[in-house]
Amino acid sequence: KQEVTQIPAALSVPEGENLVLNCSFTDSAIYNLQWFRQDPGKGLTSLLLIQSSQREQTSGRLNASLDKSSGRSTLYIAASQPGDSATYLCAVPMEYGNKLVFGAGTILRVKS
Amino acid sequence: GAGVSQSPSNKVTEKGKDVELRCDPISGHTALYWYRQSLGQGLEFLIYFQGNSAPDKSGLPSDRFSAERTGGSVSTLTIQRTQQEDSAVYLCASSRGRNSPLHFGNGTRLTVT
Numbered sequence: 226k227q228e229v230t231q232i233p234a235a236l237s238v239p240e241g242e243n244l245v246l247n248c249s250f251t252d253s254a255i256y257n258l259q260w261f262r263q264d265p266g267k268g269l270t271s272l273l274l275i276q277s278s279q280r281e282q283t284s285g286r287l288n289a290s291l292d293k294s295s296g297r298s299t300l301y302i303a304a305s306q307p308g309d310s311a312t313y314l315c316a317v318p319m320e321y322g323n324k325l326v327f328g329a330g331t332i333l334r335v336k337s
Numbered sequence: 338g339a340g341v342s343q344s345p346s347n348k349v350t351e352k353g354k355d356v357e358l359r360c361d362p363i364s365g366h367t368a369l370y371w372y373r374q375s376l377g378q379g380l381e382f383l384i385y386f387q388g389n390s391a392p393d394k395s396g397l398p399s400d401r402f403s404a405e406r407t408g409g410s411v412s413t414l415t416i417q418r419t420q421q422e423d424s425a426v427y428l429c430a431s432s433r434g435r436n437s438p439l440h441f442g443n444g445t446r447l448t449v450t
């Protein structure tokens with residue numbers, strides 16, 4: 226059974242700091258990994274999708290890495306801004322299915 | 338449309354009543370998912386559609402829950418004889434396929450009184 230763990234559960238940083246969010250998964254037989262953000266009262270917004278053959282993906286100030294063999298992914302946010310405050314979730318699909326399994330998320334607060 | 342649309346955005350119903358939740362996916366997206374998010378809980382998978390077929394409905398909590406998709410587009414999640422534990426945000430998502438990003442709607446907040 227695939228289990229996804231995110232650390233830390235919550236993080237509060239001053240504006241401008243670089244930060245790292247962690248995601249680990251128990252079954253490395255995945256074909257991609259996705260990072261999402263969720264703002265209060267809203268759905269999830271896809272940030273980055275890393276294919277299993279890739280090591281990292283970048284979008285603006287966001288960089289996600291994937292180490293499939295060790296079952297880990299990190300989301301790096303550079304020069305954090307108050308607008309980055311949200312819950313960040315990672316999700317992996319099952320190898321032979323399309324169901325995404327989500328972590329519980331990291332609640333990020335960037336203080337101005 | 339520009340994104341995944343869900344209606345209603347909020348629904349308050351009395352225990353024992355039936356409810357229908359609607360999802361309009363992004364045009365051309367063949368895969369459609371329903372998830373549930375309860376207060377303080379993670380996202381719970383309910384059902385997955387590929388076209389009009391549901392190859393994975395393993396997450397439906399009980400036989401009170403059912404879903405259908407017609408024309409490879411709109412999907413309806415029906416909850417019969419609602420219970421208080423059904424109160425949650427029901428999220429719909431769609432994608433082009435297994436290696437494409439998932440796009441979520443804003444959800445339907447269901448409150449059963």
